[in-house]
Amino acid sequence: QQQVKQSPQSLIVQKGGISIINCAYENTAFDYFPWYQQFPGKGPALLIAIRPDVSEKKEGRFTISFNKSAKQFSLHIMDSQPGDSATYFCAARMSRGSYIPTFGRGTSLIVHP
Amino acid sequence: DTAVSQTPKYLVTQMGNDKSIKCEQNLGHDTMYWYKQDSKKFLKIMFSYNNKELIINETVPNRFSPKSPDKAHLNLHINSLELGDSAVYFCASSQMLATNEKLFFGSGTQLSVL
Numbered sequence: 001q002q003q004v005k006q007s008p009q010s011l012i013v014q015k016g017g018i019s020i021i022n023c024a025y026e027n028t029a030f031d032y033f034p035w036y037q038q039f040p041g042k043g044p045a046l047l048i049a050i051r052p053d054v055s056e057k058k059e060g061r062f063t064i065s066f067n068k069s070a071k072q073f074s075l076h077i078m079d080s081q082p083g084d085s086a087t088y089f090c091a092a093r094m095s096r097g098s099y100i101p102t103f104g105r106g107t108s109l110i111v112h113p
Numbered sequence: 114d115t116a117v118s119q120t121p122k123y124l125v126t127q128m129g130n131d132k133s134i135k136c137e138q139n140l141g142h143d144t145m146y147w148y149k150q151d152s153k154k155f156l157k158i159m160f161s162y163n164n165k166e167l168i169i170n171e172t173v174p175n176r177f178s179p180k181s182p183d184k185a186h187l188n189l190h191i192n193s194l195e196l197g198d199s200a201v202y203f204c205a206s207s208q209m210l211a212t213n214e215k216l217f218f219g220s221g222t223q224l225s226v227l
Binding site for chain 1: 117146153154155156158161169203205209214215216218219220221
């Protein structure tokens with residue numbers, strides 16, 4: 001059972017464009033939603049995270065939009081750069097019970113120069 | 114200083130062999146994990162240890178045995194390797210119950226079983 005569904009599986013964007021990756025979750029007990037960025041040959045690294053008490057969080061060119069009623073959240077990368085080319089994982093975690101984050105299946109982003 | 118280091122980076126071996134992957138973290142975290150990443154990049158939790166005690170053991174063949182000699186180390190031993198074990202294995206650590214619990218991942222061990 002996949003508790004966090006991520007789309008698209010792959011994404012190609014031109015330099016300067018907006019990259020959008022979407023995730024949907026099922027378990028309403030999730031209360032922490034991080035995004036991880038993974039470059040080839042490296043481990044994933046935390047990029048940005050949000051809690052459900054806010055609808056948006058922005059850090060530089062990266063923004064998370066959160067829709068609690070729809071149980072959806074998305075990552076927006078503004079002014080996408082070739083250096084943003086990586087695999088992005090959304091995740092969801094509970095503060096109580098199983099605290100292990102559940103990962104989406106990942107989105108491979110390629111930003112063309 | 115590398116926060117989470119795992120060795121070796123690459124491991125090529127024959128079917129049926131036994132191998133180990135070592136992991137160490139210098140962040141003072143109390144929880145360590147092993148993840149398996151398949152060829153489609155899917156990250157699957159295998160084990161989680163908190164203060165040297167096993168707390169999560171997902172559906173993993175018993176050929177995989179984690180060992181945590183202390184809070185800073187979590188090694189993964191694999192017996193009787195099979196072709197399907199080929200993947201990238203990531204060690205990670207975190208501080209459980211931290212307000213914004215962040216996983217720190219190692220750089221991965223690419224295991225190829227021939």
